[in-house]
Amino acid sequence: MVDDEPQIVRALRINLSARGYSVLTAHDGTAALKAAAEGRPDVVVLDLGLPDVDGTEVIAGLRGWTSVPIIVLSARVDSADKVEALDAGADDYVTKPFGMDELLARLRAAVRRSAVVEGEDAVVETASFTVDLAAKKVRRDGVEVHLTPTEWGLLEILARNRGRLVAQKQLLQEVWGPAYAKETHYLRVYLAQLRRKLEPEPSHPRHLVTEPGMGYRFEP
Amino acid sequence: MVDDEPQIVRALRINLSARGYSVLTAHDGTAALKAAAEGRPDVVVLDLGLPDVDGTEVIAGLRGWTSVPIIVLSARVDSADKVEALDAGADDYVTKPFGMDELLARLRAAVRRSAVVEGEDAVVETASFTVDLAAKKVRRDGVEVHLTPTEWGLLEILARNRGRLVAQKQLLQEVWGPAYAKETHYLRVYLAQLRRKLEPEPSHPRHLVTEPGMGYRFEP
């Protein structure tokens, strides 16, 4: 959050913090570039009327090394300014005075967009095997293990809830559908298959643990 | 370009065409969704006040299968409308009347952003063939292999998601359109053609791998 007007910085900080964002602030362009390099923000809100350097130079300075979303704030409604800032690499341009709702919505849109880009591969590791949730791959001792759709469906839910107990009913409903909530036999068959494929000692599972009477737990 | 006011459509078409854009137009939401599915635009400019369906529904309809940038045009300045449209998945929101300069700058910004996403390694190599995503060309043993548009569409998605499993539904929706999500037979036919053209042993594919019941995977 880059602005030289303390009251705006303050208002934004309060609003953003209340919504769970963590906020870094800077009051001029030089400090902004430094803070961005150190803090690696997920999105930048940049006021154009800074005391030291021109706003477009800050944009250019950021764009030199990062594609972080930049939302420009400005009191200037002249379209030439907007064009200049956007063409310099800004992602959005909001004129002051602005509605907090709108700024937050534009912020969400910017973050959402860049989240898609990152598409990080969430990988869950255990002592004996590795689950790549994005690629839908499982490796054991480096070699890839083939899973059937049902096996993968089960493992995926357990891995996404790793460390937590997942109820039998939930597993059945999410993998087989709402009508199968009581077919607990399916779980036994497929958990046995998963253990045979993944556990070092299938009969003494260490990662795919049964919680008798309740459900199953993935222990990383 | 989706708007029910002919004069706006006309003004935009002239301006955009003069700058080298090719423009598809639609005058209501239904036609817009159809045109987008067929024409695969690089960016969508969408007026919210359409005669048939609500604008946010058009946004939702697009977001169901594509992440194409959507710039919303609207006469409504109320911030609640902006928030609704942006949260529905729009990338930008411009209020009428708008400056053509500004709209064009926002358009450039939107296209630039999505270009960055695409700018991953443009060349994907395997042991037996090479895919050049930027040039849309495939070479095998140095010689160029001709692919039909559909074959290329499939290979492109798989190559961009190399290493990752791509669901059948996603392939069908992105290549054939949202209405074809269940025509899995198409995939079998075209994967067979791609394998025949690219794999050393088409009946034992090593790079275009089937994951039964789930989808397909490109292994570099």
Next chain:
DNA sequence: GGGTCGCATCAAGGCATCGTCAGGAAGTTC
């Protein structure tokens, strides 16, 4: 000790999905 309940394991049949081939419709090019 007998009975019940929940869990693990194994095996086998039915059936959904996959790969393949081929023919015809629609559109393009010359």
Next chain:
DNA sequence: GAACTTCCTGACGATGCCTTGATGCGACCC
């Protein structure tokens, strides 16, 4: 208008997955 390309569709056999039943084991209650 003929030759060609591309796409869609149907038929067929084969693979492998899901389901289901049978059996054994341990924990717990009576």
